[in-house]
Amino acid sequence: MEFPTQSSPYLPPRNDVGRLMLTVILALIPGALCLMWFFGWGVLFNLVIATATAVAGEALILRLRHRPVRRTLMDGSAVLTGLLLGLALPPLAPWWIPVVGALFAIVVAKHLYGGLGYNPFNPAMVGFVVLIISFPLQMTQWSAPAGMGQESLSFVETFRMTMLETLPADTPLDTITMATPLDRAKSDLSQDLTWTEIKTNPLFGSFGGLGWQWINAAFLLGGLALLQQRAIAWQIPAGMLGGLFLMSLFFYIGDSDTFASPAFHLFSGATMLGAFFIATDPISAATTPRGRLYFGAGIGVLIYIIRTWGGYPDGVAFGVLLMNMAAPTIDYYTRPRVFGHAKSDE
Amino acid sequence: MAKTEPADLPLPDAPQRVTLLKTPAQFPGGADLDARKAQSLQEPIRIARVPKRLYVPLSQHIGEPTQALVSVGDKVLKGQQIARSLSYISAPVHAPTSGTVSDVGSYPVPHTAGLSAGCIVIDSDGEDRMADTGLRLASVLDADPAEIRQRVRDAGIVGLGGAGFPTSVKVNPGPGRNIDLLIINAAECEPYISCDEALICARPQDVIDGIHIIRHAVHARQVVIGIEDNMPNAIRCLQQALSDGDEHDISVITVPGRYPAGGEKQLIYALTGLEVPSQGLPIDIGIVCHNVGTTAAVARALMHGEPLISRIVTVSGAGIKRPGNLEVRIGTPIAELIEQCGGYTEGVARLVMGGPMMGFSLPSDQLPIIKTSNCILATTWEETPPPPPAVECIRCGKCAEVCPAILLPQQLYWHARARDFDKIQDYDLFDCIECGCCSYVCPSHLPLVQYYRFAKTEIWNLERERQQADIARQRHEFRQQRLEREKQELEARRAKAKKALRPKQGDADAKKAEITAALERVKAKKAARTQPPGNTDNLTPEQQAKIAEADRRRQSQRNEP
Numbered sequence: 001m002e003f004p005t006q007s008s009p010y011l012p013p014r015n016d017v018g019r020l021m022l023t024v025i026l027a028l029i030p031g032a033l034c035l036m037w038f039f040g041w042g043v044l045f046n047l048v049i050a051t052a053t054a055v056a057g058e059a060l061i062l063r064l065r066h067r068p069v070r071r072t073l074m075d076g077s078a079v080l081t082g083l084l085l086g087l088a089l090p091p092l093a094p095w096w097i098p099v100v101g102a103l104f105a106i107v108v109a110k111h112l113y114g115g116l117g118y119n120p121f122n123p124a125m126v127g128f129v130v131l132i133i134s135f136p137l138q139m140t141q142w143s144a145p146a147g148m149g150q151e152s153l154s155f156v157e158t159f160r161m162t163m164l165e166t167l168p169a170d171t172p173l174d175t176i177t178m179a180t181p182l183d184r185a186k187s188d189l190s191q192d193l194t195w196t197e198i199k200t201n202p203l204f205g206s207f208g209g210l211g212w213q214w215i216n217a218a219f220l221l222g223g224l225a226l227l228q229q230r231a232i233a234w235q236i237p238a239g240m241l242g243g244l245f246l247m248s249l250f251f252y253i254g255d256s257d258t259f260a261s262p263a264f265h266l267f268s269g270a271t272m273l274g275a276f277f278i279a280t281d282p283i284s285a286a287t288t289p290r291g292r293l294y295f296g297a298g299i300g301v302l303i304y305i306i307r308t309w310g311g312y313p314d315g316v317a318f319g320v321l322l323m324n325m326a327a328p329t330i331d332y333y334t335r336p337r338v339f340g341h342a343k344s345d346e
Numbered sequence: 347m348a349k350t351e352p353a354d355l356p357l358p359d360a361p362q363r364v365t366l367l368k369t370p371a372q373f374p375g376g377a378d379l380d381a382r383k384a385q386s387l388q389e390p391i392r393i394a395r396v397p398k399r400l401y402v403p404l405s406q407h408i409g410e411p412t413q414a415l416v417s418v419g420d421k422v423l424k425g426q427q428i429a430r431s432l433s434y435i436s437a438p439v440h441a442p443t444s445g446t447v448s449d450v451g452s453y454p455v456p457h458t459a460g461l462s463a464g465c466i467v468i469d470s471d472g473e474d475r476m477a478d479t480g481l482r483l484a485s486v487l488d489a490d491p492a493e494i495r496q497r498v499r500d501a502g503i504v505g506l507g508g509a510g511f512p513t514s515v516k517v518n519p520g521p522g523r524n525i526d527l528l529i530i531n532a533a534e535c536e537p538y539i540s541c542d543e544a545l546i547c548a549r550p551q552d553v554i555d556g557i558h559i560i561r562h563a564v565h566a567r568q569v570v571i572g573i574e575d576n577m578p579n580a581i582r583c584l585q586q587a588l589s590d591g592d593e594h595d596i597s598v599i600t601v602p603g604r605y606p607a608g609g610e611k612q613l614i615y616a617l618t619g620l621e622v623p624s625q626g627l628p629i630d631i632g633i634v635c636h637n638v639g640t641t642a643a644v645a646r647a648l649m650h651g652e653p654l655i656s657r658i659v660t661v662s663g664a665g666i667k668r669p670g671n672l673e674v675r676i677g678t679p680i681a682e683l684i685e686q687c688g689g690y691t692e693g694v695a696r697l698v699m700g701g702p703m704m705g706f707s708l709p710s711d712q713l714p715i716i717k718t719s720n721c722i723l724a725t726t727w728e729e730t731p732p733p734p735p736a737v738e739c740i741r742c743g744k745c746a747e748v749c750p751a752i753l754l755p756q757q758l759y760w761h762a763r764a765r766d767f768d769k770i771q772d773y774d775l776f777d778c779i780e781c782g783c784c785s786y787v788c789p790s791h792l793p794l795v796q797y798y799r800f801a802k803t804e805i806w807n808l809e810r811e812r813q814q815a816d817i818a819r820q821r822h823e824f825r826q827q828r829l830e831r832e833k834q835e836l837e838a839r840r841a842k843a844k845k846a847l848r849p850k851q852g853d854a855d856a857k858k859a860e861i862t863a864a865l866e867r868v869k870a871k872k873a874a875r876t877q878p879p880g881n882t883d884n885l886t887p888e889q890q891a892k893i894a895e896a897d898r899r900r901q902s903q904r905n906e907p
Contacts, residue, residue: 001681001690003697005460005707007796009782010698010730011379011537015744015789017737075737117738117790233743282742287756289746331757338774339374339611339751340624 021076023231031219038145038211041158042091053102054082061111084124101127121324122284125317144178145211181209182269194257208267216272223276237275239296247304274316286327291334298323362632364527370601373612375750377783379605383540386662386669400677403455404464406716407504408511408891409435420447423477437512438502440653442675444475456713458706482651494563501647502654507637510718517563526632528566532573535608536701539721541658544671546580550587556641569596572613576603606781661687665694665724681711698723703782737790745784751777755784762797806893
């Protein structure tokens with residue numbers, strides 16, 4: 001009897017890229033819901049528009065590159081890029097913001113930089129950075145989180161805002177634009193207010209920014225689920241949170257009046273989203289165990305520097321991209337000692 | 347009296363002492379696999395029928411193929427040597443039963459490349475008459491170790507765990523080498539395979555006798571049997587046999603059942619916490635490892651006079667009606683073996699020799715069982731589906747997590763794909779044991795091991811070509827040098843003759859100096875030609891043998907029409 005031959009191993013593979021991406025997408029749900037709870041329907045519009053654009057852009061490019069469209073879309077990486085970008089955008093951004101961001105992320109940062117597996121930078125963060133550099137006005141208009149006393153916009157009002165950039169006449173300005181806790185902390189600290197004084201502002205919650213602390217907690221929850229599922233390596237989030245924590249602790253201990261507390265840094269802005277979902281994008285991250293720790297730590301340190309002394313509202317996107325560039329070199333110098341090689345072997 | 351320094355003689359290594367760990371260590375990497383051994387362990391070992399016609403390959407081991415000692419029409423007896431080894435790393439072949447040699451020629455053999463190779467075809471006379479092999483040693487434990495090694499060699503014994511390295515080489519530590527620990531490998535880590543467990547349960551005494559013989563031959567201070575903790579029956583049988591025989595100096599240590607716990611380097615690490623040096627052998631750290639099946643074969647040969655003409659084979663998989671372990675004569679066609687296991691089931695899809703992780707798929711069942719055939723797997727598509735289409739590597743690093751050699755498989759893959767063979771050696775490709783864990787966990791379904799095998803073969807290939815080119819260039823240069831020298835000598839002679847004629851001319855010396863300078867330059871140039879770096883320089887005998895085998899395979903491939 002004749003049989004087909006093939007190279008070993010023969011057992012069915014244990015993992016699958018599509019399943020991995022799906023796990024990550026599912027783990028985003030608690031954080032996304034929490035973000036919606038505090039910032040309204042605009043978050044949903046961002047997610048839908050960014051994801052749809054990302055998928056459409058991916059399909060278009062795959063067709064142009066003569067690659068299998070259906071199968072590649074099924075791997076879920078374009079969906080994930082769209083979702084991550086959507087989560088990073090201000091909730092009342094006009095519709096073309098997620099469209100431009102997602103198109104740039106997929107067409108340029110992913111495909112023109114090499115395609116899945118070859119893109120050196122995190123596509124969602126490239127899209128985000130292009131937006132924040134090109135459209136600073138739209139990108140820094142964060143609405144007030146729920147719990148600040150403002151009436152939030154209804155579904156229809158939000159839709160009109162997103163699509164037509166029109167609002168009901170009597171909307172107070174704070175509803176559509178208000179400083180985020182990170183902005184607030186930076187500007188107040190620069191005006192010589194002490195950290196204790198700043199924290200009395202209603203924008204601040206018990207440990208992070210108002211609303212933001214729970215959003216971060218929800219992303220942390222999703223991130224822990226990813227670790228439990230072994231969908232991501234622990235070294236990157238550990239490195240990044242560790243780096244950010246140690247940096248903020250160092251300055252906070254040095255002068256607790258002029259520097260924000262470590263808890264505030266860990267539970268504000270995109271810290272947890274960045275640590276578990278963005279920095280862990282394996283394609284653009286370091287890949288050796290030790291290298292991942294350094295890679296994460298580098299991002300954590302950069303986030304602190306940009307947040308404290310930089311001109312941008314948050315530092316996650318820049319931190320990730322800057323460390324993406326260092327990833328190949330980090331990998332080269334952090335190769336593990338191969339089994340049976342001498343300990344001092346360099 | 348002046349003290350003479352024996353500078354040229356290697357000093358014997360200081361006796362190495364190996365300490366066993368109190369609790370086995372977890373080797374790096376590895377994967378938890380479903381054992382699937384129960385189906386082949388339902389019945390005791392069955393004795394397979396001797397087929398009418400046996401195909402006995404001349405090469406069933408790592409090393410040089412053997413040379414046939416018989417020709418068509420010769421009558422042979424069971425156990426009679428029918429092929430001899432011509433080099434140190436080789437193992438002779440014996441007739442598995444009595445009968446007539448009906449052909450000596452090329453037949454398909456089980457092989458990764460699915461090639462044909464030299465075989466001796468024996469038509470059984472059905473009498474199964476045994477030859478006097480002269481392998482038995484009366485009081486084997488008082489015998490000279492050299493005598494034991496010779497008989498192990500004469501018995502054609504090779505590593506039965508699957509690698510097939512000649513055992514006689516492994517029971518010969520060599521001068522100045524000291525073996526402190528003998529490890530008997532009973533950690534059968536690949537799914538489905540249960541021939542070692544079946545053997546231990548059925549013939550523990552052979553195993554123990556073999557241990558004594560090997561221990562005596564290598565002068566090992568301690569002996570330990572390493573076994574996976576998911577083989578409770580085998581553990582019980584061994585312990586029972588050891589306590590019945592008052593064998594207090596052979597210990598049984600269980601290691602966690604995690605693939606590839608039965609890998610030599612992994613088992614040594616689990617038991618001792620020591621790492622076999624890269625490109626080295628266990629003996630470098632005072633250890634030698636033998637598979638239980640090999641150990642029993644040594645006992646059968648030296649205590650019962652039986653050369654290696656049969657082995658226990660696991661026949662398993664959902665493609666087999668009646669899975670089990672069978673004692674099979676070498677040379678039995680697989681199809682006959684399958685028939686004795688009730689034949690194939692409806693959905694049979696693949697035929698594999700060895701396990702599902704490191705085995706190789708066979709194109710047909712018209713191939714013989716050889717000394718290294720520990721398992722025949724007939725699987726359904728459900729068990730071993732066709733590989734899903736591969737997508738790009740996403741550098742998730744899951745491969746690195748499971749790699750027992752602590753390599754970075756994602757980087758190796760990258761460089762193998764780019765055919766960057768310098769870089770891939772920089773990432774220690776040759777430390778890869780091809781266990782298949784990386785491919786198994788790869789979410790992109792990349793056939794990683796296939797890439798590494800390809801890269802290794804290509805590197806050996808290039809290395810060989812480079813060596814040949816070097817030899818050719820050297821020859822050419824020698825010839826050029828010789829011609830030059832002859833020319834210069836001729837000219838020198840002429841000049842001398844001229845000088846003799848016209849003794850006043852003084853530039854002959856200058857010319858001579860020029861010639862010497864030219865010769866010096868050539869010499870310096872030659873000396874400066876650096877040896878290329880690479881870890882293919884100091885290869886172990888196994889690796890050299892593997893290279894030789896790959897070469898041979900390639901050669902035979904070229905010879906194919």
